[in-house]
Each structure stands twice: as structure tokens, then as C-alpha cells.
Amino acid sequence: MKIGFLGGGNMAAALIGGLVDKGFSGEAIEVVDLLAENRERLAARFGVRTAATVGDGLLACEVIVLAVKPQQMRAALAPLAGCLQQQLVVSIAAGLRVADLERWLGGYRRVVRCMPNTPALIGAGVTGLYAGAAVDEAGRAAADRVLAAVGSTLWISDEAQMDAVTALSGSGPAYVFHFIEALQAAGRDFGFDEASARQLAVDTVLGAARLAAASPEPASVLRERVTSRGGTTAAALDSLAAAGWHDALVAAVHAAAARGRELGEQLGGSAAPEA
Numbered sequence: 001m002k003i004g005f006l007g008g009g010n011m012a013a014a015l016i017g018g019l020v021d022k023g024f025s026g027e028a029i030e031v032v033d034l035l036a037e038n039r040e041r042l043a044a045r046f047g048v049r050t051a052a053t054v055g056d057g058l059l060a061c062e063v064i065v066l067a068v069k070p071q072q073m074r075a076a077l078a079p080l081a082g083c084l085q086q087q088l089v090v091s092i093a094a095g096l097r098v099a100d101l102e103r104w105l106g107g108y109r110r111v112v113r114c115m116p117n118t119p120a121l122i123g124a125g126v127t128g129l130y131a132g133a134a135v136d137e138a139g140r141a142a143a144d145r146v147l148a149a150v151g152s153t154l155w156i157s158d159e160a161q162m163d164a165v166t167a168l169s170g171s172g173p174a175y176v177f178h179f180i181e182a183l184q185a186a187g188r189d190f191g192f193d194e195a196s197a198r199q200l201a202v203d204t205v206l207g208a209a210r211l212a213a214a215s216p217e218p219a220s221v222l223r224e225r226v227t228s229r230g231g232t233t234a235a236a237l238d239s240l241a242a243a244g245w246h247d248a249l250v251a252a253v254h255a256a257a258a259r260g261r262e263l264g265e266q267l268g269g270s271a272a273p274e275a
């Protein structure tokens with residue numbers, strides 16, 4: 001399978017890195033990006049083919065991943081309108097709805113909307129996918145094959161929920177990195193050097209996430225097991241509760257979802273998908 005990327009920025013690099021790591025040949029990946037610097041970096045790092053503009057290389061791909069920023073999408077799709085025949089188009093853009101992408105593609109309807117995340121780079125991503133009405137089983141299977149190569153996949157039947165997927169898992173790594181940054185800052189407060197603070201923080205998050213994934217029990221039970229009555233964890237959790245940490249994080253996820261909806265509305269303007 002040949003895979004094309006329209007846009008070769010951060011998320012394209014994460015997906016390409018994960019795909020190459022899984023054995024996809026860089027030679028079978030075509031990246032179109034306006035920036036020479038991006039093209040050169042991706043070609044040097046992953047051995048992909050590159051081009052500055054949409055042309056035969058991209059159009060020869062069975063799957064074309066749309067990986068430009070939402071604000072850039074409409075203009076980026078103009079050269080594709082009227083040129084597509086059988087290709088499956090897979091958008092990773094936050095907020096943008098299938099109906100708008102189809103319209104910008106001149107009525108082309110083999111469009112899947114998905115939301116991956118950057119851990120795809122190491123094959124540990126998770127992607128929510130939603131297929132437009134005209135996408136057949138073969139199209140779904142092709143999209144799944146690309147995204148499942150770099151992590152787990154979850155198909156969504158209600159497009160409105162894609163904004164929630166974006167807020168939870170698309171943006172989610174940033175919340176976790178922020179959490180790690182805070183743990184490391186606390187480590188430095190106690191006099192640990194950068195490397196030691198990083199080891200303690202990162203290995204804790206990694207171990208806890210692996211335990212949560214391996215355990216049949218909910219995270220709340222795993223949390224209670226760490227929390228000895230009258231102990232150190234209780235003191236920390238009381239401090240977090242007093243700061244409204246749980247509610248702040250839930251509100252943050254809602255803010256991300258609202259921004260996704262807003263982007264879809266402002267940039268696309270098709271009727272909002274039913275919630």
C-alpha cells in the first residue's frame with residue numbers, strides 16, 4: 001500500500017515514524033509539504049519521497065492522509081478537487097467535519113475522519129476513527145490498517161464524538177507531559193538533578209499506566225491501594241482536591257472539545273453532527 005501525507009509537520013512525522021518502525025517502506029510513503037526544511041527532515045529521517053505540491057506522486061497513493069492544520073485545510077485541498085478517483089482520504093485534522101472535507105474535495109466522498117496522537121511515533125498511539133457514509137468496508141479496513149500499525153484504534157459511529165476523542169486522546173499526551181513536567185519540577189525542588197527527577201517522574205507515569213492497562217480493576221481501586229490511611233499519598237491527594245485538580249482537568253478536556261466544535265463551525269460551517 002502506498003500512503004501519502006498532505007502536510008509533513010509534527011503529527012505526520014509521528015505517524016510516518018511509527019509506520020516505518022513497523023516495517024512500512026519509506027519509499028512507499030509520499031509527503032507533500034510546502035516547507036523545504038520539513039521535506040528534507042522527513043526524507044533524511046525516514047527515507048520518504050517528498051514533493052512541494054500535489055502531483056502524481058500523491059495521487060498514486062491508495063491512502064492520502066490530510067495532515068495540515070485545520071486552518072490550512074481548505075486551501076490545501078483545492079489542488080485535489082476533481083483529481084481523486086479511488087483513493088481513500090483520511091483526515092487527522094481537529095474539528096473539521098466529513099461533510100466539509102467532502103465539499104472542499106469537490107464532492108469526493110471516500111473520506112474518513114480520524115484523530116491519532118503523537119505516541120504513534122513509538123507504536124503506542126490511540127486513534128478514534130469515523131467513516132463518512134460513502135466509505136465501504138474496504139475503505140474502513142484500509143484506514144484501520146494504517147492507524148492500527150501505530151497503536152490501537154476505536155471506531156466511532158457518531159461524528160459529534162470525534163471532538164471528544166480529540167479532547168481526550170488527541171490532546172491527551174500534552175496533559176500527561178504537563179503532569180510529568182510538574183512531577184519533575186517537584187523533584188528539582190527536593191534537590192534531584194534533571195536526569196534523576198526525570199527518571200522518577202517518567203518511570204512512575206509509565207509504570208502506573210502499564211499497571212492500569214494490565215489490571216482488570218478501575219483506576220480508582222488502584223489509586224486507593226497506593227493511599228494508606230493517614231499516609232503520604234492521602235496528604236498529596238487532599239492537597240490536589242483542595243486545589244480543584246480533578247475538576248480542573250475535566251474542565252480542560254471539555255474546553256478542548258469545545259474548541260474542536262468551534263473550529264469545525266468556523267472553518268467548515270456544515271450542519272453540526274448530531275450529538
Ligand SMILES: NC(=O)C1=CN([C@@H]2O[C@H](COP(=O)(O)OP(=O)(O)OC[C@H]3O[C@@H](n4cnc5c(N)ncnc54)[C@H](OP(=O)(O)O)[C@@H]3O)[C@@H](O)[C@H]2O)C=CC1
Pocket residue numbers: 006007008009010011012032033034035038066067068069070072075076077092093094115116117118170171
Ligand atoms: N500535533 C498533534 O499532536 C496532533 C495533530 N493533529 C492534527 O494534525 C494536523 C497537523 O497538525 P501538526 O502536525 O501539529 O501541525 P504542523 O503545523 O506541525 O504540520 C502541518 C504542516 O503542513 C504544512 N502545510 C500547510 N499548508 C500546506 C499545503 N497547502 N500543502 C502542503 N503542506 C502544507 C505546514 O507548513 P507551514 O508550517 O509552513 O504552515 C506544516 O509543515 C492538524 O490538523 C491537527 O489538528 C491530530 C492529532 C494530534
Ligand SMILES: O=C(O)[C@@H]1CCC=N1
Pocket residue numbers: 094166170171
Ligand atoms: O492541538 C491541536 O489542535 C491538535 C489536535 C489534537 C492534538 N493536537
